Amino acid sequence: MDQISKVSGRAARSEALVLQILREQGSASIAELARLSGLGKATVSRIVAALRTREVIEETGEAFRSANTGRSGKALRIRPDTGLYLGLAIGPGFIHSVLVDAAKRVVDYQQEELALDRQLPAVLDALDLIVARVMADNDTDPSRILGTGVAIGAPIDPHTGRVGPSSLVPETFNAPLAEILSQRLGMPVRCDNESNCSALAEVLWGDMPKTGTYAYIKFDHGLGGAIVSDGQVRSGRRGIAGEFGHICYDREGAFCRCGKRGCFEQYLSISALLARAAPIYGPMSFQQFRERLSKGDHAFRQVVGEAGSIAGELLVLIGQTIDPEAFVLGGDLTLLGDDFLTPMRERYKALTGEDAPISIGTAARVLSGWEQQDEPALGAIGLVIKQPT
Ligand SMILES: [Zn+2]
CATH class of the missing domain: 1.10.10.10 (Winged helix-like DNA-binding domain superfamily/Winged helix DNA-binding domain)
Structure with a gap:
């Protein structure tokens, strides 16, 4: 040269x-x-x-x-007018979309209901619809999209791009999702696990520092997580690093959707809490559960307190494994507040003798009308920002 x-x-x-x-x-x-x-x-x-x-x-x-x-x-x-990034999240019962300009500012955020029993073709149809609506509402078209990221509640093999087992959208199992979506949407797409995307949102839009190692733990419909080191999500050999929900809590416990028994997710997810509460008041939504809890119902506080205590044990295991600077918590169970967080802190301290370095994720605050679960679509954009096409 x-x-x-x-x-x-x-x-x-x-x-x-x-x-x-x-x-x-x-x-x-x-x-x-x-x-x-x-x-x-x-x-x-x-x-x-x-x-x-x-x-x-x-x-x-x-x-x-x-x-x-x-x-x-x-x-x-x-310059914000040099292009847009599109983020999509496919979850149990919904698709979320976020549109961000080239200066990293959120310009649009939408949600679409999606029935739980939909098959993959129906999921793709729903994605088509929401993408078309986002383009129309923002007076733009796919040619202005700099890149699209998609988050899904399943591990994605970083080498093959195929969706791993234990998917919250089972019809996508083993599908080369990024390839399928790139063809369907007519633009390059990157995909990753929703917890990895949420963690990336914390790095790019939240308060997670860009140096040091952090454990992101997402208490939501499932129990997920991610390991972040120096601002990079470490997905591991098969894309399952940080799948804290499928660490065994009780070998005699009930079967989990991953095929093993007694995983932490069986005790620390929205569906697990609703199942525990059902014998008391019958089936209810998480919103109704929160309302009961906020009224100080003793039985509900006990269910949440037991879950918080188990979460404290999970934090100890994670702490012993990766010794993070802090545990950054996300997901809608954190909305239960001190009823959930205090027993978590107490159990951690009882087992380690130390205060748990816990913080609650902040990235979703850049979205209007945000909830903790709204992060994955935002973080999916991070997949493209971190590795521009
Ligand atoms: Zn499991």
């Missing part, structure tokens, strides 16, 4: 690095770009000037204050 192509190759890599930081951060000052990239400030200034001339990036008109150094400077971002 001659000297000129060596130099231009390095310049191209530096520019790509600056753009990638802006994609992930949303906005940053020249000083912050220099700090995060390791490039000199003069080099970053030259790159920024060239990108502004080409109308790829712009000043936001606001000041950027670095959370690390406290220094402020003019905030820069990728």
